[in-house]
Amino acid sequence: MCGIVGYIGTDKKVPVIIDALKRLEYRGYDSSGIALLMEDGSVVIEKKKGPISVLESELTDIWNSDKVLLGIAHTRWATHGEPNDTNAHPHTDCTGRVAVVHNGIIENFQHLKDMLIKEGHIFKSDTDTEVIAHLIEKYLKETGNPFEAFKKTIDTLEGAYALAVIIADEKDKIFFVRQQSPMVIGKSDKGTYIASDIPAILPYTRDIMPLEDGTYGYIDGKEVVLFDKEGNRIPFTPIKIDWDIESAEKKGYPHFMLKEIHEQPQTIQDALRGRIDIAKSEIVMPELDSLVDKLKTAKKVYITACGTAFHAGLILKYLLKTYTDLSVEADVGSEFRYMPWDLSRDKDDSIAVVISQSGETADTIAAMRLIKSYDIPVIGIVNVVGSTIYRESDVPLVINAGPEIAVASTKAYTNQLIVGYLLAMYIAKLRGFIDKQFEHQFVSDMLALPNLISTVLGVEETVKDIALNIKDSSNIFFIGRLLDHLINMEGSLKLKEISYIHSEAIQAGELKHGPLALISEGTPVIATVLQDRVKEKQISNIIEVRARKAKTIVLGYRDDIEAQSVADMFIGLPRIDSLFAPIAGIIPLQLLAYHVAVMRGNNVDKPRNLAKSVTVE
Ligand code: M6R
Numbered sequence: 001m002c003g004i005v006g007y008i009g010t011d012k013k014v015p016v017i018i019d020a021l022k023r024l025e026y027r028g029y030d031s032s033g034i035a036l037l038m039e040d041g042s043v044v045i046e047k048k049k050g051p052i053s054v055l056e057s058e059l060t061d062i063w064n065s066d067k068v069l070l071g072i073a074h075t076r077w078a079t080h081g082e083p084n085d086t087n088a089h090p091h092t093d094c095t096g097r098v099a100v101v102h103n104g105i106i107e108n109f110q111h112l113k114d115m116l117i118k119e120g121h122i123f124k125s126d127t128d129t130e131v132i133a134h135l136i137e138k139y140l141k142e143t144g145n146p147f148e149a150f151k152k153t154i155d156t157l158e159g160a161y162a163l164a165v166i167i168a169d170e171k172d173k174i175f176f177v178r179q180q181s182p183m184v185i186g187k188s189d190k191g192t193y194i195a196s197d198i199p200a201i202l203p204y205t206r207d208i209m210p211l212e213d214g215t216y217g218y219i220d221g222k223e224v225v226l227f228d229k230e231g232n233r234i235p236f237t238p239i240k241i242d243w244d245i246e247s248a249e250k251k252g253y254p255h256f257m258l259k260e261i262h263e264q265p266q267t268i269q270d271a272l273r274g275r276i277d278i279a280k281s282e283i284v285m286p287e288l289d290s291l292v293d294k295l296k297t298a299k300k301v302y303i304t305a306c307g308t309a310f311h312a313g314l315i316l317k318y319l320l321k322t323y324t325d326l327s328v329e330a331d332v333g334s335e336f337r338y339m340p341w342d343l344s345r346d347k348d349d350s351i352a353v354v355i356s357q358s359g360e361t362a363d364t365i366a367a368m369r370l371i372k373s374y375d376i377p378v379i380g381i382v383n384v385v386g387s388t389i390y391r392e393s394d395v396p397l398v399i400n401a402g403p404e405i406a407v408a409s410t411k412a413y414t415n416q417l418i419v420g421y422l423l424a425m426y427i428a429k430l431r432g433f434i435d436k437q438f439e440h441q442f443v444s445d446m447l448a449l450p451n452l453i454s455t456v457l458g459v460e461e462t463v464k465d466i467a468l469n470i471k472d473s474s475n476i477f478f479i480g481r482l483l484d485h486l487i488n489m490e491g492s493l494k495l496k497e498i499s500y501i502h503s504e505a506i507q508a509g510e511l512k513h514g515p516l517a518l519i520s521e522g523t524p525v526i527a528t529v530l531q532d533r534v535k536e537k538q539i540s541n542i543i544e545v546r547a548r549k550a551k552t553i554v555l556g557y558r559d560d561i562e563a564q565s566v567a568d569m570f571i572g573l574p575r576i577d578s579l580f581a582p583i584a585g586i587i588p589l590q591l592l593a594y595h596v597a598v599m600r601g602n603n604v605d606k607p608r609n610l611a612k613s614v615t616v617e
Contacts, residue, residue, distance in 0.1 A: 316330075369392070
């Protein structure tokens, strides 16, 4: 997804801006560009399709120049117009004195473009963004005041946008606005910074303010001037970011994804922190204090999320249905809004859980806002503190996974599960469905998870052998039942998104109803056998695919001789209660996806066509 950077201050501008831009690479992009305001009042623009290194090679002459006063830059993920040099940001007006970088979509751009063309403006690109530069030009002519022109422009725009803007008439200001697209502002003794995301500017400042929707203003190298959506001046109120910059780097692993998989024993511990009273062996969730009455009396839970986070939501649904009397609905964010039911019918008896790593997924945010419009309280299971879902949910439950850089989500998923398990059991306890003995056992099993996951990571060599065996397949199927099927869904998503191999997770009992026709000699079938209550049925499904000469890769318990006996290849986990199987079982599936993708020579951390944070619908 697009990334924005802006800097004005005493450091050399170009190195700071390009370094910050590179820290946004994980969001996914197809082109990048920079606009620099020079001492003589000219605006220098460079933009290139491809990696930032291509842009960088165009900047050697200006790299250390003292004549650069300020700059803005952008990584683009195409939405309007194909990825090429012309459509890359920044975009300029007819005079070349206004430069704009934009994240989001301008919904009324066609209408504005037609109007501006009629007025004589000449457009160069196919983007929606270019209208912004021409609008500023128009209003600048009308008002003669750059800030007023900027303000009038944002009042004219409809849609989602975060903008950073240079207007050459103002040599010491970068204008910005945030409207439904993330943006943060930072300040240090060396200047002021704009970025789409915190990691971009962390090496330069830890005093960072995530902006609310509608906030606009400018930075001038010393001050941050801010206005709220009503136009009232508001103070710059940064939060101290205590993330370790090291943790945003690879720490010796070849890819962020592998590093993040191996971090899970630690991140799981971080998710548990403060949510278990070890002395009393009890779940404690003080964050939920304001919702206790509602959690006791509600009749219905709505769960919404996208992708991997939705898979975590499905497991939460399973747990709530198993351990409480709540009726539970789980739908992907992109559909939730369009479901024809009437939320007002049971709004007084409902709560909602919204799950998102980034907290910025457009579809999830839209679903959350719809839910909130009915006054249904929203619990946000979220990783990024300060993100939209973090701020707008009634109770954010932060999963504490730390920055997740790889596009394929791994440690955020397990932490979403951890918080989901705690939430489900906490609600079950409030509603009187679990007793003390069950709670103590649950707590002790949860506390044992970090060590268990360290042990499970030991299967990596076995998984590598399996990856080598299946890496050239065209189709890979996963079969499982109940919770095993739900983790297979996530394992299959992981595999397809980074290996580009077609893969499906099938409920094992459904094989005979159609998918069995796809199984032929040598087809890899990954069969998860971690749910004791359906084990016998699952074994007979494995026998069924073996009879069609499928290659069976069984994920089961080390001590399960029967599961091993139907496996061509076997991944053995330590014996645990089936309830916790998703948390342990997903680890080998993440590793399998990773090693298959590496063996196929794919760009593991940034798979084709995908972005880390999907901030458009
Ligand atoms: O940031 P979010 O958790 O809201 O993102 C949701 C999905 O876009 C995300 O989980 C996506 O499916 C991942 N690439 C999966 O690895």
